[in-house]
Amino acid sequence: MSTDRSAVVSLTEGEKATIRRTWAVASRDMMGNGANILLKMFEINPDTKKVFAKFRNIPDNQLQSTPRFRAHVTRVMASIGTVVNSLDDQEVLLDLFKDIGKKHYPARVPTEYFDVIAGAILCMLQQCLGTGYTAEVDSAWTKLYGSLGRHAKDGLREAAAMGTP
Amino acid sequence: MGSLSAKEDGTPDDVTGLTANQILHIRETWQVVLSNKRANGFAIFRILFTDYPFTKKLFRSMDQVDIDVPEQFEKNIALRAHITRFLHSFDTYVSSLDEPADLQQLLYDTGKSHLRHSVKPEYFDALGNVLMKGLTAVLGKDFTEEVQGAWGTAWGFFVIHLKQGLEDAVRHGAETNGTAAGTDE
Numbered sequence: 001m002s003t004d005r006s007a008v009v010s011l012t013e014g015e016k017a018t019i020r021r022t023w024a025v026a027s028r029d030m031m032g033n034g035a036n037i038l039l040k041m042f043e044i045n046p047d048t049k050k051v052f053a054k055f056r057n058i059p060d061n062q063l064q065s066t067p068r069f070r071a072h073v074t075r076v077m078a079s080i081g082t083v084v085n086s087l088d089d090q091e092v093l094l095d096l097f098k099d100i101g102k103k104h105y106p107a108r109v110p111t112e113y114f115d116v117i118a119g120a121i122l123c124m125l126q127q128c129l130g131t132g133y134t135a136e137v138d139s140a141w142t143k144l145y146g147s148l149g150r151h152a153k154d155g156l157r158e159a160a161a162m163g164t165p
Numbered sequence: 166m167g168s169l170s171a172k173e174d175g176t177p178d179d180v181t182g183l184t185a186n187q188i189l190h191i192r193e194t195w196q197v198v199l200s201n202k203r204a205n206g207f208a209i210f211r212i213l214f215t216d217y218p219f220t221k222k223l224f225r226s227m228d229q230v231d232i233d234v235p236e237q238f239e240k241n242i243a244l245r246a247h248i249t250r251f252l253h254s255f256d257t258y259v260s261s262l263d264e265p266a267d268l269q270q271l272l273y274d275t276g277k278s279h280l281r282h283s284v285k286p287e288y289f290d291a292l293g294n295v296l297m298k299g300l301t302a303v304l305g306k307d308f309t310e311e312v313q314g315a316w317g318t319a320w321g322f323f324v325i326h327l328k329q330g331l332e333d334a335v336r337h338g339a340e341t342n343g344t345a346a347g348t349d350e
Contacts, residue, residue, distance in 0.1 A: 071270040074257050082253040095246035
């Protein structure tokens with residue numbers, strides 16, 4: 001069991017296995033579950049939809065057939081998948097987390113929005129897993145996303161400080 | 166979902182030019198690449214840096230790295246992370262081969278996202294050669310003429326939209342003097 005204090009996120013082997021197993025279930029419907037993440041985020045905080053200049057005026061029930069929305073959904077799911085695939089590589093995880101943040105700087109996304117999507121992801125998993133969404137599943141994903149959010153915000157602030165496009 | 170023309174009667178899709186059979190070939194051989202992500206990902210980037218050495222400077226701290234010293238090359242964290250993102254990103258294209266509108270948007274956005282990394286649109290042309298060489302190395306005899314043709318057609322479509330995304334981002338950046346105002350998404 002890893003208790004490395006310098007670890008980006010200290011997950012036990014059991015927690016990693018839980019994350020991988022539950023992500024495999026969510027991955028069966030990338031577009032559907034991914035769309036639900038974003039739609040839930042918009043529901044929790046409608047301001048988050050306003051950041052998307054190209055589809056903020058399209059009603060929620062038409063978004064799933066909108067290419068720009070679908071593309072963002074695909075990227076969000078691919079991004080989580082990449083993280084889940086890299087759980088054994090702490091250094092790469094840090095880079096992935098920060099890169100997620102940096103990518104959001106051009107759009108001037110407020111850092112708090114990472115917390116909103118975290119909640120939406122947990123909702124999606126609850127929906128996907130039903131009774132399979134145990135306290136253990138919640139704890140593992142909360143730990144993972146806690147670290148992701150923290151470092152993504154750092155990445156976003158760093159990009160802002162550098163003033164890159 | 167998906168255009169009927171590419172699916173049912175073996176004719177190439179209007180938008181991508183791919184037949185259903187070609188999509189199958191690409192997906193099958195892509196699984197082989199993914200079966201050893203780390204090694205195959207590095208193989209592709211080794212070809213890139215060997216054949217197009219100027220691309221090394223696009224990656225943080227790659228200048229000091231000697232690509233012929235495995236420990237150095239594979240220890241570069243920024244590169245390792247990029248290779249991982251590259252493979253997963255490429256996987257979304259392969260998954261969307263039968264959804265031209267989705268595929269086009271994904272490629273366009275990827276092109277756009279390379280603006281902040283000082284990539285020039287023409288650099289994407291280099292990647293085509295690298296991809297073919299990389300697939301040859303990974304697939305060996307399984308990289309048949311038919312499979313090569315399929316990948317060539319797919320890449321022909323990919324590169325157009327990758328470059329378009331980046332070209333538009335460059336132009337937009339020049340027009341607005343680099344000040345971003347909301348996301349383009």
